[in-house]
Amino acid sequence: MTPHPSEAELQQFALERSDSEVSVVEHISSCEQCKATVTIYQQLVLSIGQQEKPSFDFNLAQLVLDQIPSPKKSYSRDNSIFYTIAFVVTVLSGVIFYWFSEFFAGLLLSFGSLFMYLLAATAMAILIFQGLDIYKRYQHKIKDLDFY
Amino acid sequence: MTNKTDTLTDRQLVEKVLTGDTSAFATIIKNTEVLVAQIVFKMVDNIEDRKDLAQDIYLKAYKNLPGFRFGSKFSTWIAQVSYNTCLDYLRKKKLVLQDTVHDDGDEDLPGINNKYSLELNVGADKDIFRKELSGILKTEIDRLPVIYKTLITLYHNEEMSYDEIAQITQLPEGTLKNYLFRARKALKNSLLQHYKKEDL
Numbered sequence: 001m002t003p004h005p006s007e008a009e010l011q012q013f014a015l016e017r018s019d020s021e022v023s024v025v026e027h028i029s030s031c032e033q034c035k036a037t038v039t040i041y042q043q044l045v046l047s048i049g050q051q052e053k054p055s056f057d058f059n060l061a062q063l064v065l066d067q068i069p070s071p072k073k074s075y076s077r078d079n080s081i082f083y084t085i086a087f088v089v090t091v092l093s094g095v096i097f098y099w100f101s102e103f104f105a106g107l108l109l110s111f112g113s114l115f116m117y118l119l120a121a122t123a124m125a126i127l128i129f130q131g132l133d134i135y136k137r138y139q140h141k142i143k144d145l146d147f148y
Numbered sequence: 149m150t151n152k153t154d155t156l157t158d159r160q161l162v163e164k165v166l167t168g169d170t171s172a173f174a175t176i177i178k179n180t181e182v183l184v185a186q187i188v189f190k191m192v193d194n195i196e197d198r199k200d201l202a203q204d205i206y207l208k209a210y211k212n213l214p215g216f217r218f219g220s221k222f223s224t225w226i227a228q229v230s231y232n233t234c235l236d237y238l239r240k241k242k243l244v245l246q247d248t249v250h251d252d253g254d255e256d257l258p259g260i261n262n263k264y265s266l267e268l269n270v271g272a273d274k275d276i277f278r279k280e281l282s283g284i285l286k287t288e289i290d291r292l293p294v295i296y297k298t299l300i301t302l303y304h305n306e307e308m309s310y311d312e313i314a315q316i317t318q319l320p321e322g323t324l325k326n327y328l329f330r331a332r333k334a335l336k337n338s339l340l341q342h343y344k345k346e347d348l
Contacts, residue, residue, distance in 0.1 A: 007329075007333055008329055011329060011332055011333070037336075040336055040339065040340070041332065041336060043281065044285070044332065044335055044336055044339065045304055045332070047278070047281050047282050047285050048285065048289070048300060048301075048304040048305055048335075049304050049305055049307070050282065051282065051285070051286060051289070051301075051305055053182050053185070053186060053305065054185045054186060054189040055181070055182060055185050056181060056185055056198075056199070056202055058199060060177055060181050060202055060203070060206070061174040061177040061178055061181075062174075063203050064173075064174075064177060064203055064206040064207060064210070065170055065173065065174055067203065067207060068170055068173070068207070068210055070170075141214070
């Protein structure tokens with residue numbers, strides 16, 4: 001008779017017989033002692049698989065949600081009222097500018113170049129502040145991406 | 149009554165959480181808390197600490213959710229967060245992850261194998277035997293070093309693959325297989341010792 005397979009080979013046979021070498025399979029089929037060890041391992045693994053899974057005896061979801069800061073309300077989606085108002089305002093503005101175009105043209109000419117420069121400077125300042133804000137938000141999101 | 153987020157996939161749930169839907173995060177917790185409990189219960193003995201750790205795990209997961217890129221299964225990722233959180237706890241408490249297992253040589257137990265096998269196969273009441281075995285095994289698993297009982301639970305009870313467990317624990321696959329081998333051998337020897345003592 002061939003020597004007894006190692007403990008690792010017996011475990012291997014118990015877990016996945018098809019992965020075992022032919023010599024191991026042949027030995028086990030004719031050796032009562034090894035067969036018994038294999039049966040113990042199979043029973044052991046089966047029993048571990050059937051062990052009752054533990055569970056928390058408290059409402060974990062509620063406890064966690066209570067500690068999560070409430071999210072900012074998002075207006076980006078499904079906000080038909082916002083889009084309707086925006087549409088109405090745009091159409092009204094267009095109609096007003098169309099009807100009073102001559103009046104507005106005269107008004108702009110009467111203000112002169114100083115007013116135009118002020119207008120351009122204000123627009124630039126707003127753009128710069130918006131750019132800075134976008135950059136800050138970008139940095140904040142990159143920081144969030146740090147895992148652990 | 150089913151929640152509207154109950155039928156969503158992990159990816160859809162994560163996307164919903166990222167748009168601020170906290171009910172989707174509650175669904176994520178419900179879907180994964182059994183796995184988290186398995187890890188926490190195996191790695192931490194103190195009941196109060198388990199409660200704090202479970203919350204800590206999900207708060208960490210919530211914070212790091214924007215960084216999750218679905219490079220692995222979502223459950224594997226949550227399990228990894230759980231394992232690392234428990235590992236940090238053990239380090240802080242100066243508790244040992246891997247302790248030595250008293251390895252009783254098989255040759256110390258002559259003739260036990262055959263008798264045990266007989267009981268398994270032709271025992272009068274298999275159900276009683278299985279219940280008894282399950283109880284003994286539960287106690288013996290709890291006696292194993294933390295890393296062994298965690299691995300054996302993930303592999304045999306949660307039916308995770310070597311690859312998934314390696315991702316969770318960051319252990320090389322060879323080490324993982326070695327630990328599992330030792331854990332099974334230790335459990336087998338403990339069972340044999342137990343039945344030997346009963347016979348005396």
